[in-house]
Amino acid sequence: MTSLSGKTDIDWDAFTAALAPVETITEPVLIKKRSRDFFWYSPILNDALKRCFGDLVVRPKTTEELARTLAVAYAHDAPITIRGGGTGNYGQAVPMDGGLIVETTALNQVIEIGEGYVTAQAGALLADINAALAPHGAELAMFPSTQDIATIGGFVAGGSAGIGSVANGALRDPGNILSLTAMTVTDTPELRRFDGADALHIHHAWGLNGVIAEVTLRTVKRYDWVGGMATFDSYEDGYAAGYAIAQAETIHAKLLTTVDARICAYFPKLEGHIRAGKHLLVTMIRPHDVDPLRTLITQMGGHVDLMLTDEERAALKLPHVFDFSYNHTTLQVLKADRKATYQQVGCPIPPDAKAIADVRPHLGDDVWMHHEFARVGGEIVTFDLPIIWFQSPERLAEINITYEAHGFTVYDAHTWNVEGGGLKPDYTHLAWKKRMDPKGLLNAAKSRFWDDVKHLDPDEIEAKGHSNAG
Numbered sequence: 001m002t003s004l005s006g007k008t009d010i011d012w013d014a015f016t017a018a019l020a021p022v023e024t025i026t027e028p029v030l031i032k033k034r035s036r037d038f039f040w041y042s043p044i045l046n047d048a049l050k051r052c053f054g055d056l057v058v059r060p061k062t063t064e065e066l067a068r069t070l071a072v073a074y075a076h077d078a079p080i081t082i083r084g085g086g087t088g089n090y091g092q093a094v095p096m097d098g099g100l101i102v103e104t105t106a107l108n109q110v111i112e113i114g115e116g117y118v119t120a121q122a123g124a125l126l127a128d129i130n131a132a133l134a135p136h137g138a139e140l141a142m143f144p145s146t147q148d149i150a151t152i153g154g155f156v157a158g159g160s161a162g163i164g165s166v167a168n169g170a171l172r173d174p175g176n177i178l179s180l181t182a183m184t185v186t187d188t189p190e191l192r193r194f195d196g197a198d199a200l201h202i203h204h205a206w207g208l209n210g211v212i213a214e215v216t217l218r219t220v221k222r223y224d225w226v227g228g229m230a231t232f233d234s235y236e237d238g239y240a241a242g243y244a245i246a247q248a249e250t251i252h253a254k255l256l257t258t259v260d261a262r263i264c265a266y267f268p269k270l271e272g273h274i275r276a277g278k279h280l281l282v283t284m285i286r287p288h289d290v291d292p293l294r295t296l297i298t299q300m301g302g303h304v305d306l307m308l309t310d311e312e313r314a315a316l317k318l319p320h321v322f323d324f325s326y327n328h329t330t331l332q333v334l335k336a337d338r339k340a341t342y343q344q345v346g347c348p349i350p351p352d353a354k355a356i357a358d359v360r361p362h363l364g365d366d367v368w369m370h371h372e373f374a375r376v377g378g379e380i381v382t383f384d385l386p387i388i389w390f391q392s393p394e395r396l397a398e399i400n401i402t403y404e405a406h407g408f409t410v411y412d413a414h415t416w417n418v419e420g421g422g423l424k425p426d427y428t429h430l431a432w433k434k435r436m437d438p439k440g441l442l443n444a445a446k447s448r449f450w451d452d453v454k455h456l457d458p459d460e461i462e463a464k465g466h467s468n469a470g
């Protein structure tokens with residue numbers, strides 16, 4: 001078998017034979033499919049990554065098979081990309097140097113459910129974990145809107161927050177990732193356990209710093225959440241209402257999202273259910289909080305369009321409210337028009353409707369706001385994930401500058417390297433890459449700094465820390 005990626009000179013037939021009996025996928029069309037994630041949200045990433053393919057897909061079913069796979073890869077110096085559901089947005093699961101794609105979805109057992117925690121294998125789907133938790137009266141503290149196809153390992157390695165974060169914080173907040181075990185890429189792969197804050201060395205490292213085998217996440221009490229949609233004449237009023245709800249002691253929200261009216265025009269499934277031409281506030285709240293929520297929305301100048309239990313929603317054949325939140329909002333628009341893209345923007349803290357109103361006129365008609373409310377480090381924060389009608393990289397840069405000039409922080413969604421997004425800005429995390437993956441086989445090309453430090457030992461990399469990065 002020749003190299004599909006054109007980037008390796010490994011004998012892939014011999015490699016496949018050495019892996020047996022571990023399941024492999026060799027059909028080029030399937031390998032190409034598994035070489036992609038949702039990077040196409042960004043025209044910039046689409047241009048950069050659409051021709052990057054792996055050479056072979058492996059689907060280990062046990063931890064032993066995973067260890068065998070990594071040992072064979074180590075022996076052949078094969079580049080390795082770990083893949084869960086492939087729903088990441090920045091080409092996180094794209095094999096930059098070709099090589100092996102290790103798909104984790106057959107490692108999918110829920111191992112243990114206890115008071116306040118669940119332990120699952122890395123390839124378990126988040127929706128399956130939530131289903132397993134439900135009879136225990138529990139649910140994950142947060143999950144991404146992609147829970148039906150995203151894995152727990154992919155969420156911890158690539159995600160940051162989700163539905164539930166307005167109550168329970170970001171993944172990186174203390175107590176949310178309780179522990180994980182990750183496998184080394186060495187001659188004899190070993191499992192290493194990372195507890196508490198140590199798990200952050202592997203969290204959001206995009207699969208570069210070890211292969212997550214198991215994760216223990218925090219769980220919380222499960223409620224029969226009520227999904228709401230309220231509409232407002234002005235975007236700022238909807239945003240101010242979102243902030244008021246996030247602060248209200250009588251309302252316990254799991255999701256708070258505001259969406260510009262122009263984006264709502266791309267939600268055909270909500271047609272006739274929400275007022276046309278109005279700005280939207282999406283909510284998920286506990287059942288007992290419906291009355292205070294209705295009162296607050298009315299006081300803040302809004303109109304309650306929908307307030308549904310899950311049974312009522314299903315009877316109306318409406319999607320979950322979270323299908324209009326996080327990057328699903330972007331997806332609704334992209335379904336209709338691939339010229340749309342988005343950005344990730346941190347807003348001034350504490351949330352300030354006036355700051356939102358001030359920047360809006362400067363952004364131009366090609367930027368349509370969409371905010372998520374979350375708690376990070378205990379503080380209520382908001383992120384703008386605006387729809388941007390893409391014109392050129394230059395115009396995108398101009399939009400970023402406009403946001404920054406008004407006190408907002410851009411976490412660039414159009415970068416394919418792990419240091420570009422903001423959570424791993426310097427060399428420090430690469431000390432863990434060196435410890436877990438001394439040959440740098442785990443998709444090293446996704447690190448902007450790996451080549452600078454790969455010759456150093458882990459402690460030297462750690463000492464370098466923040467120093468020369470940037």
Ligand SMILES: Cc1cc2nc3c(=O)[nH]c(=O)nc-3n(C[C@H](O)[C@H](O)[C@H](O)COP(=O)(O)OP(=O)(O)OC[C@H]3O[C@@H](n4cnc5c(N)ncnc54)[C@H](O)[C@@H]3O)c2cc1C
Pocket residue numbers: 037038081082083084085086087088089092093104122123143144145146149150151152153154155156157158159160161162163205206207208210211212213326327328331
């Ligand atoms: C419509 C849409 C909505 C989204 N909403 C959210 C959201 O609400 N919150 C959020 O945080 N993200 C969100 N995302 C991004 C993404 O869905 C999540 O991060 C998701 O949890 C990724 O899981 P996955 O199994 O698809 O991971 P993949 O895309 O397969 O992988 C993600 C990264 O993790 C690495 N990885 C995967 N498994 C392992 C492992 N076992 N060990 C080491 N590394 C591994 C991969 O190499 C890759 O770098 C969204 C994306 C889309 C397209």
